[in-house]
Amino acid sequence: MEQVKANEKAITPRATDYSQWYLDIIAAADLSDYSPVKGCMVIKPYGYQLWERIQNVLDAKFKDIGVNNAYFPMLIPERLLTREKEHVEGFAPEVAVVTHAGGEKLEEPLVLRPTSETIIYEMYKDWIRSYRDLPLLINQWANVIRWEKRTRPFLRTTEFLWQEGHTVHATNAEADAFAKKMLDLYEGFLRDYMAIPVVKGMKSESEKFAGALYTYTCEAMMQDGKALQICTSHNLGDHFAKAFDIKFVDEQSSSQYAWQTSWGMSTRAIGGLIMTHSDDKGLVLPPNMATLKVVVVPIVNVDTKQSVEEKANEIASEMQKEFGVRGVHVDTRDMRPGEKYFEWEKKGVPIRLEIGPKDIANGQCVLVRRDTGEKIVTPLTDVVTNIQNTLKLIQDSLYNSALERQNSNTVEANTWDEFVSAIEDGKFVLAHYDGSAETEKLIKTETSATVRCIPFNEVASEGLCIKTGAPSKGRVIFAKNY
């Protein structure tokens, strides 16, 4: 009977089955549910809070640099999608198409957007006439559909939520600088809020966005050593401008094609958050991502219930002045304290505050860190300050340990044997390769590693391809990936 109990409440250890561990965390924290349509995902309220946080913070950052929101339709006429050759070839295998509506077969099928470049640029071509209309900086929050063969909650779902920014510029240099600027913005967000360190770099020719000139990416390392592409920013060059006839008249009165970027971050980032910080007890949220930052658990019995809960509420309302009404919760449910602890641990709440009759008598309470489990006895007079400090400590410590993990699991390989064994060990492997799609394919077949990116600081390095021995410029990171 003990055995059954343990099994029911335990989370599969990471070391045993990482994949199952990940699913367990999601279930334990009550983040999502499977939908009747395979591959689609229901995001439950506690999970959606994370998405709302991402939305709020990113949206404010976008607006700070002059990017405003708009909305474009979900249905795209098929002829628009097919306009840019590489784009349609890249996406064709995974688009869902509406062929019937209103009880009739449609004359022209409508594609459920896998991404919105085409429909947005069809509009842009009429919005842009002169250099005075540039740059045009627009973002949209939307859902997109990609019919992937294999899905995983948050990491790759058939339908997912994201933001996609689409900008238009007068020169390629300006567009490129903007694409990189957005990547830096993402990096800052991931560092300061999600506590996820990333490697910034450029995608290889075969991994870049279909239709882009260059794709820049933030790659993060998960706890099993696999890479996750957490967001991308594309310099689209003038490819789409030419396909959609987006032209402007410059200061010399001559007509020119415009230069564009697009960039996005999706609900996949939540998957990255889960896999970066969580432990075998459940989810761990960085304080800057947690709506609920402190949960207060009064320790009571029948006699002390009223007085202890009163005191707990009093402290809580003091804290709410600092952390917001939704930032502090007093859990007065009629359950044993231990049960509550486990529940909030599974949900990743950064700090738990235990307060019982003995504490009150001593004018103190017990502050417990979710990340380390450390218990800190705190005078009631210093609670708010101590919590503020502890939240900062947790935030920093989560980032630092993730960074440390990433650094210590990133290695260089100079021979093929080194390379194979490092990939086998789940490392990020820095190595030269000749840049050809064939070599990439070959390496993937033999080791299941893919080119994650060419880190910006490696672009100039020269050497010989790890596989073919051909001359190579720009060392890349290889890794297994999600």
Next chain:
RNA sequence: CGGGGUGUAGUAUAUCGGUAGUAUCUAUGUUUUGGGAACAUAAGGGCCGGGUUCGAUUCCCGGCACCCCGACCA
């Protein structure tokens, strides 16, 4: 689309060719409360179709669904 696995209550599981058992969850009540409480009562189940059989949840065939591993996923 290949390889493997599983279909029994909301969830997790057991047994068995003959009345389907347990835990958990849910509801109600009493007692409890410094790390997953106890007792009592109640409600709730065999994926679908066919075959073998006196009798199938069990065995066989087919379908369907789901899970895992690959392929695929710029």
